[in-house]
Amino acid sequence: MSNQKTRNALSLQMMEDLISNITFNQDDPALRCIVLYGEGKVFSAGHNLKELTSKEGIEHHNQVFSTCSRLMLGIMQCPVPVIAVVQGLAAAAGCQLVATCDIAICTENSSFSTPGANFGIFCSTPGIAVCRAVPRKVAAQMLFTGLPLTAQEALQAGLVSKVVSQEELDEEVKKVVDAIIHKSRSVVELGKKFLYEQLEMDIKTAYRHGQEIMVKNLTMTDCQEGIRSFIEKRKPIWTHGFEKCH
Incomplete structure (x- = not known):
């Protein structure tokens, strides 16, 4: 400004x-x-x-x-x-x-x-x-x-x-x-969206939806790449997309 x-x-x-x-x-x-x-x-x-x-x-x-x-x-x-x-x-x-x-x-x-x-x-x-x-x-x-x-x-x-x-x-x-x-854009985007959504929910509903989001997160290519890179002690190579892993 x-x-x-x-x-x-x-x-x-x-x-x-x-x-x-x-x-x-x-x-x-x-x-x-x-x-x-x-x-x-x-x-x-x-x-x-x-x-x-x-x-x-x-x-x-x-x-x-x-x-x-x-x-x-x-x-x-x-x-x-x-x-x-x-x-x-x-x-x-x-x-x-x-x-x-x-x-x-x-x-x-x-x-x-x-x-x-x-x-x-x-x-x-x-x-x-x-x-x-x-x-x-x-x-x-x-x-x-x-x-x-x-x-x-x-x-x-x-x-x-x-x-x-x-x-x-x-x-x-x-x-x-x-x-x-240095983080996956798609993972951050998913997280930000849910962050604001859950603020308007009661706690039981928030946990129910949070569970679904975590499971959805785990299906993403970038998520599995992040987990692998942690296990293999290397830097992750992000796609920054919402592609699902196979």
Whole structure:
């Protein structure tokens, strides 16, 4: 995201651009993960409030929030992991974006807030993602007070995966990306899809479906290659496809 003038606000155009880039060539086996940065000292300040004034009208407002929902769901439905890299402030829908990404790495000076009520618009949709990422009372305090979480508080609450110094950021991102790209894309895709599906299930249903997924996983060529490579003490040679072994 590169619009420091608006603090990388999630304008309608910005969200459409993100959707376009996240969905571009999704079926290409060479695509292994997506890294989302915000240029400058702000990851994203959330929606562009200039697009939310009454003169824009309800139709435009519906378009803004439906596009935002498409973006968030698109990240979850993306076949590869999406990583948020935060250097500074992530507020409102920007915080929602961080909460939605599969992995979030931030610097020590980062902060996370849902301050919409301060400006007369409660962060209802950002709260959907935040409430699914952090304990309810942490989410409630963020939503009702607008007070930010520090990087360490966000880590403790589960909003981010890792906190590092500014100097260590690129190295940590590379470490995570390398760990992902050395795995079978098809295995990761299968796992990500089920990860989000099972969150909406009761535990008995989750285990029943999880069992089916594990058995399906075992039929894949890449799975059997991975098992063989472990037994034979060598690096696996992935196909990155969903072919079944014979």
